[in-house]
Amino acid sequence: MALSMAEIASCSYEARQAGVRNGMFFGQAKRLCPGLQAVPYDFQAYKEVALVLYETLASYTHEIEALSCDEALVDASSLLAELGVAPDELANAIRSDVRERTGCSASIGMSSNILLARMATRKAKPNGQCCLKPEEVDDFIRDQPVTSLPGVGRSMGCKLTSLGVRTCGELQQMSMLRLQKEFGPRTGQTLFRFCRGLDDRPVRSEKERKSVSAEMNYGIRFTQVSEAEAFLLSLSQEVQRRLHAAGLQGRRLTLKAMVRKPGAPVEPAKYGGHGICDSLARSVTLDQPTDSAELIGSEVLKLFRSMKVSAADMRGVGLQIQLLGPHPAAGPGPQDPPRPARSIRDLLLAQRSAHPAAMAPPTTPVGIPPAAPPPSGATNQSRCPPARAPPPPSSCSALSSSPTEPVPSTSTGEPPPRYNGGLHTPARTQPHLNCSIQVPSPSQVDLSVLEALPAEIRQQVEQSWSRSADLPNGTPLTPPPPLTPPPAPPPSPPPRGTLILQIPGGAEPSGGTGIVLALPDFSQVDPEVFAALPPELQEELRSAYRRKTSAQPQSTMAPKNALLQLRAPGYDQLKRRHKRKNLSPAKKGPSPMKARLPGNSPAKSSPAKLQPLMLKYEDTPTDTLKRENGPSTSSLKPDVPQHPSKLAPSPHPALAGASELPDIRTLLREWVTTISEPMEEDILQVVKYCTALVDDRDLEKLDLVIKYMKRLMQQSVESVWSMAFDFILDNVQVVLQQTYGSTLKIT
DNA sequence: ATCCTCCCCTAC
DNA sequence: TAAGGTAGGGGAGGAT
Numbered sequence: 001m002a003l004s005m006a007e008i009a010s011c012s013y014e015a016r017q018a019g020v021r022n023g024m025f026f027g028q029a030k031r032l033c034p035g036l037q038a039v040p041y042d043f044q045a046y047k048e049v050a051l052v053l054y055e056t057l058a059s060y061t062h063e064i065e066a067l068s069c070d071e072a073l074v075d076a077s078s079l080l081a082e083l084g085v086a087p088d089e090l091a092n093a094i095r096s097d098v099r100e101r102t103g104c105s106a107s108i109g110m111s112s113n114i115l116l117a118r119m120a121t122r123k124a125k126p127n128g129q130c131c132l133k134p135e136e137v138d139d140f141i142r143d144q145p146v147t148s149l150p151g152v153g154r155s156m157g158c159k160l161t162s163l164g165v166r167t168c169g170e171l172q173q174m175s176m177l178r179l180q181k182e183f184g185p186r187t188g189q190t191l192f193r194f195c196r197g198l199d200d201r202p203v204r205s206e207k208e209r210k211s212v213s214a215e216m217n218y219g220i221r222f223t224q225v226s227e228a229e230a231f232l233l234s235l236s237q238e239v240q241r242r243l244h245a246a247g248l249q250g251r252r253l254t255l256k257a258m259v260r261k262p263g264a265p266v267e268p269a270k271y272g273g274h275g276i277c278d279s280l281a282r283s284v285t286l287d288q289p290t291d292s293a294e295l296i297g298s299e300v301l302k303l304f305r306s307m308k309v310s311a312a313d314m315r316g317v318g319l320q321i322q323l324l325g326p327h328p329a330a331g332p333g334p335q336d337p338p339r340p341a342r343s344i345r346d347l348l349l350a351q352r353s354a355h356p357a358a359m360a361p362p363t364t365p366v367g368i369p370p371a372a373p374p375p376s377g378a379t380n381q382s383r384c385p386p387a388r389a390p391p392p393p394s395s396c397s398a399l400s401s402s403p404t405e406p407v408p409s410t411s412t413g414e415p416p417p418r419y420n421g422g423l424h425t426p427a428r429t430q431p432h433l434n435c436s437i438q439v440p441s442p443s444q445v446d447l448s449v450l451e452a453l454p455a456e457i458r459q460q461v462e463q464s465w466s467r468s469a470d471l472p473n474g475t476p477l478t479p480p481p482p483l484t485p486p487p488a489p490p491p492s493p494p495p496r497g498t499l500i501l502q503i504p505g506g507a508e509p510s511g512g513t514g515i516v517l518a519l520p521d522f523s524q525v526d527p528e529v530f531a532a533l534p535p536e537l538q539e540e541l542r543s544a545y546r547r548k549t550s551a552q553p554q555s556t557m558a559p560k561n562a563l564l565q566l567r568a569p570g571y572d573q574l575k576r577r578h579k580r581k582n583l584s585p586a587k588k589g590p591s592p593m594k595a596r597l598p599g600n601s602p603a604k605s606s607p608a609k610l611q612p613l614m615l616k617y618e619d620t621p622t623d624t625l626k627r628e629n630g631p632s633t634s635s636l637k638p639d640v641p642q643h644p645s646k647l648a649p650s651p652h653p654a655l656a657g658a659s660e661l662p663d664i665r666t667l668l669r670e671w672v673t674t675i676s677e678p679m680e681e682d683i684l685q686v687v688k689y690c691t692a693l694v695d696d697r698d699l700e701k702l703d704l705v706i707k708y709m710k711r712l713m714q715q716s717v718e719s720v721w722s723m724a725f726d727f728i729l730d731n732v733q734v735v736l737q738q739t740y741g742s743t744l745k746i747t
Numbered sequence: 748a749t750c751c752t753c754c755c756c757t758a759c
Numbered sequence: 760t761a762a763g764g765t766a767g768g769g770g771a772g773g774a775t
Contacts, residue, residue: 067758067759068758068759069759070759071759150757150758151756151757151758152757153756153757153758154756154757155755155756155757156756156757254752254753279754279755280753280754281752281753281754282752282753283751283752283753285751
């Protein structure tokens with residue numbers, strides 16, 4: 001009888017085998033899979049995993065584009081070149097890293113471009129990796145359903161079907177002209193290219209958000225206009241809050257409303273749902289950018305009145321602000337440096353605690369529908385009718401571009417003949433490798449969303465959570481059959497590539513049984529959470545990258561980092577030894593660093609003991625005075641900076657002559673991999689270098705260097721390297737603490 | 748010829 | 760077979 005209409009946000013692979021699908025109603029799914037179990041949400045856990053996932057990725061490179069809380073794109077081109085490893089080796093390393101740090105498995109798809117990398121991810125799931133090579137593309141893509149192409153959803157899928165096209169191979173048979181005529185110039189061209197595996201979109205680590213909005217299309221029932229208006233005003237406040245949080249202002253305001261379609265039942269089948277609606281929108285462009293709830297509110301009311309919709313028939317409303325710009329006060333001025341965006345880190349730290357009375361959200365108890373007897377009508381928007389009208393015989397609509405263009409064959413790693421009609425042309429000369437990573441959690445992001453919901457709805461949501469289920473796993477795409485992991489040819493030339501990494505199922509060890517996750521009845525919360533992530537993530541990444549200043553004070557006190565506690569012994573030992581200057585006999589050969597470092601003062605010929613500094617602090621002209629001992633004589637002490645360079649324009653810190661990250665990494669790699677036991681002298685040089693980075697305020701680089709070292713050293717068979725790392729980190733943290741009052745969080 | 752609105756579609 | 764919510768991209772058609 002009344003089957004649960006809770007939706008399944010994400011289900012386990014076991015449940016999928018039974019025919020359960022994401023988005024399915026729980027009641028229906030339960031019939032397919034009697035053992036189906038619902039798992040409650042754990043947003044906090046999702047957040048944590050997402051943060052760790054991104055931190056892990058960021059320890060490799062910053063060429064990351066966050067797609068969502070559990071999925072990211074990585075342009076691994078330079079990273080691979082730098083590391084000199086094969087794509088699969090990198091993927092393996094990242095996956096095990098993620099697994100170790102989050103307990104979640106991740107899948108990675110790699111190929112020459114974003115499109116292919118993402119398609120490869122599907123093959124990689126669950127818990128696998130797949131590198132799609134240029135020569136495999138043609139055969140691979142030919143049989144892919146067109147719906148596997150990004151941008152081809154229900155509507156386009158229907159239309160293509162009506163055109164007799166089901167697979168990419170079939171789509172390849174259509175001419176550019178025809179496609180553009182059917183779908184528009186831009187979309188037509190994209191389809192033309194995608195079905196051949198062509199894609200030249202770059203991985204964009206810094207994307208600016210273009211709009212801020214808030215809407216509610218569930219539980220909206222007004223009996224009077226005043227209620228509707230009051231709701232719009234509270235929505236305005238919510239938008240203001242979001243604008244503030246992001247440090248933005250906008251000039252364009254759009255009001256969107258979902259209104260019950262004339263013939264549709266007053267109460268849809270789904271309790272509180274919006275049912276079949278027409279959607280309307282109205283917008284205005286203001287003279288000045290704003291983030292004021294009052295101003296927004298008054299404009300919204302004008303728009304609302306101009307729409308002339310019956311309050312009683314409203315089923316959903318949304319407010320969107322566009323044409324964004326930074327909040328003036330947040331300018332470069334010294335006064336108010338509030339950074340524009342809220343970072344994930346902030347979110348994570350703040351957790352729910354930080355959100356005091358976020359807003360009086362749509363306060364007005366927007367009439368939550370009383371227990372309404374569900375009529376029957378299925379609710380649905382006017383969506384794609386079964387089959388689109390067959391395409392009108394082609395007459396030509398004048399579409400600009402693309403006269404004739406040789407139909408390129410499918411993609412190879414290289415930019416195939418580029419279609420000219422195309423607009424952009426990124427022109428990439430180098431091979432690329434993109435990665436995409438996904439974590440299982442449904443969302444993690446922002447619980448604050450919950451707080452923004454009307455109390456009543458929130459309550460119901462929470463209630464339903466406790467009784468329904470939800471999931472750990474992730475997301476959106478449902479993977480095709482778990483294929484076998486492609487062989488990983490080691491030394492293959494790093495092809496252009498895109499890597500997609502995804503962490504599937506259960507973040508929790510719960511593993512076992514086929515578990516499914518179902519969404520609670522009032523699932524609206526989840527989506528928001530989901531959606532909230534991308535931008536936030538990006539903001540987080542951006543800020544995290546730039547100013548790693550972050551170190552949170554608390555982290556210092558509460559080392560959640562097990563490592564900190566475990567390392568004590570070795571660390572002290574090393575330290576002690578160090579003090580005595582009595583290092584164990586380094587049975588080391590010439591240190592790589594030294595060897596390749598010219599600048600090194602030959603002085604250090606001292607054989608046994610102090611090795612020449614492999615790492616030298618490089619001074620720039622300006623501050624030569626400051627460090628009189630130039631190339632140094634190995635000064636033992638970490639040389640804690642006098643105060644953070646106040647004045648002197650600091651030079652670029654260098655380690656044994658190297659200052660660029662790739663060089664630093666190479667240097668460190670050689671050091672750790674070619675020597676069995678580090679020399680004190682060298683360790684100190686590294687500390688010195690890191691200290692210099694602190695002075696130079698280049699915390700981003702410091703973070704990367706530290707994380708790189710961590711991987712290198714803790715991975716070494718020789719435990720002394722691990723101790724060396726602890727020693728270095730400890731010293732750096734001290735300096736950071738002194739300089740910034742907080743430490744770097746190394747996970 | 749653009750630009751701007753008002754949608755629609757998709758993704759996550 | 761439906762529905763959550765946020766955001767970006769594109770298209771059709773009118774306005775400039």
